[in-house]
Amino acid sequence: MKRRVPWYCLILATAGLVSIQAVGQAPKPAEATHAASLPANIDVAIFRAQVQLDRAGFGPGVIDGRKGRFFAAALKGYQAAQGLPQSGELDGGTRAALDKDAAPALMTMVLKDDALTADFTPDIPPKIVDQAALPHLGYRDIVERLAERFHTTPQLLLALNPALRAPQAGMELRLPSLIPADRAYDVSLSPQWRDTLATLNIGARQPQAAKIVVDKSESLLKVYDSQDRLVAQFPATTGSAHDPLPIGKWSIHAIAFLPTYHYNPDLFWDAAESDGKAVLPPGPNNPVGVVWIDLNKPHYGIHGTPEPARIGRSQSHGCVRLSNWDAARLAQMTSTATQVVFQE
Incomplete structure (x- = not known):
C-alpha cells in the first residue's frame, strides 16, 4: 500500500525543511513560548501576539518580539x-x-541539504542598472530566505538559532509558527506563483477585498470586505515629500506576479545622470518584490519590497510598498473589482 505524504511535508521538502516529527504528524511545536526558551531581548508575550496577529491577517511588521508602532497598529x-x-x-x-x-x-524543523544548495543570488550590485545583468534576483543566502519565509528578521532568526551562522544539513531550527493549514491554491495560478505563496507561508483561503484604504498618516493599508468590515491590515510605506501618495480614488488595472521591473530614470528625480533604461529580472530582491498591483494611475501601484524591515521608515516614489509576504497575501484578496482609496 502506497503511503500518502501530507501536503505540508511536501511543501516543507520543497523549501528545504522537514518536520522532525514522523510523516503523518504536524510539525513539532517548540516548547517555546516561555521565558527560559527565548533570548532575553525577545518579549515572550509580544512575540506570541505578533505571530497570532500575523496569522489573523493583521500584520505587525517584521516579527521581532518587541513593541513598536506597527505592533500597536496591528493590535488596534x-x-x-x-x-x-x-x-x-x-x-x-x-x-x-x-x-x-x-x-x-x-x-x-530540520534543515535539509537542498536548502543549502538553492538558487541563491549572493552578490547583488547596489545600483539598479547593474542588477539588470543578473539572471534572477533571488535571496542572497539561506538566512535571508528563511527570515522572509517566516516573516521575521535575520537578526531574530539568528538569535533563535545561533548555529545558523554556519548552516548545516540536519540542523534543528526554531521558527515562528506560520505554516498555514490550507495550501490548496487555485489551479489557475501559475506553478511559479503557487510556489511563491508556499515559500512565503500564505494560506490559500483569504478574505476577498471589496475596498482597500491606504492611510498616509498611519502608514497602513486596510482591507474591507463587501460588508465594509475590516478583515486585514498591513504596514505600508506611502510615498515621500518629493513624491507624495496620490490622494484619491483609484482602481486596480492588473496584477502581475513575479514581475520584471522596467527602470526608467526619467521617472525618478533622484536617478543618476548616467543611468539608462533597464529591465530587471524577477525575484524576491527585485525592487518591487514578488508582486505588482497596477493602478489606473500610470506608473503607480502597490507592490512588495526586498527590504521589509524598512517599511514605514524609508520613502517611496509615490507607490505603496508592503513586505513581500503582505503584498502576496493582499494579491490573493484583490481583483480588478476592488476599489482603492488613498487618503491623508
Missing part, C-alpha cells in the same frame, strides 16, 4: 475587527481573543 486594527476597545495595547480582552488561536508561536 485587530481590536476594531473583533469589536473590542481600540487601545492598541495587549490588554486582557485582546489577549483572550488572540488566544482562541491556540497554536504554538514557535515550531521546530
Whole structure:
C-alpha cells in the first residue's frame, strides 16, 4: 500500500525543511513560548501576539518580539475587527481573543541539504542598472530566505538559532509558527506563483477585498470586505515629500506576479545622470518584490519590497510598498473589482 505524504511535508521538502516529527504528524511545536526558551531581548508575550496577529491577517511588521508602532497598529486594527476597545495595547480582552488561536508561536524543523544548495543570488550590485545583468534576483543566502519565509528578521532568526551562522544539513531550527493549514491554491495560478505563496507561508483561503484604504498618516493599508468590515491590515510605506501618495480614488488595472521591473530614470528625480533604461529580472530582491498591483494611475501601484524591515521608515516614489509576504497575501484578496482609496 502506497503511503500518502501530507501536503505540508511536501511543501516543507520543497523549501528545504522537514518536520522532525514522523510523516503523518504536524510539525513539532517548540516548547517555546516561555521565558527560559527565548533570548532575553525577545518579549515572550509580544512575540506570541505578533505571530497570532500575523496569522489573523493583521500584520505587525517584521516579527521581532518587541513593541513598536506597527505592533500597536496591528493590535488596534485587530481590536476594531473583533469589536473590542481600540487601545492598541495587549490588554486582557485582546489577549483572550488572540488566544482562541491556540497554536504554538514557535515550531521546530530540520534543515535539509537542498536548502543549502538553492538558487541563491549572493552578490547583488547596489545600483539598479547593474542588477539588470543578473539572471534572477533571488535571496542572497539561506538566512535571508528563511527570515522572509517566516516573516521575521535575520537578526531574530539568528538569535533563535545561533548555529545558523554556519548552516548545516540536519540542523534543528526554531521558527515562528506560520505554516498555514490550507495550501490548496487555485489551479489557475501559475506553478511559479503557487510556489511563491508556499515559500512565503500564505494560506490559500483569504478574505476577498471589496475596498482597500491606504492611510498616509498611519502608514497602513486596510482591507474591507463587501460588508465594509475590516478583515486585514498591513504596514505600508506611502510615498515621500518629493513624491507624495496620490490622494484619491483609484482602481486596480492588473496584477502581475513575479514581475520584471522596467527602470526608467526619467521617472525618478533622484536617478543618476548616467543611468539608462533597464529591465530587471524577477525575484524576491527585485525592487518591487514578488508582486505588482497596477493602478489606473500610470506608473503607480502597490507592490512588495526586498527590504521589509524598512517599511514605514524609508520613502517611496509615490507607490505603496508592503513586505513581500503582505503584498502576496493582499494579491490573493484583490481583483480588478476592488476599489482603492488613498487618503491623508
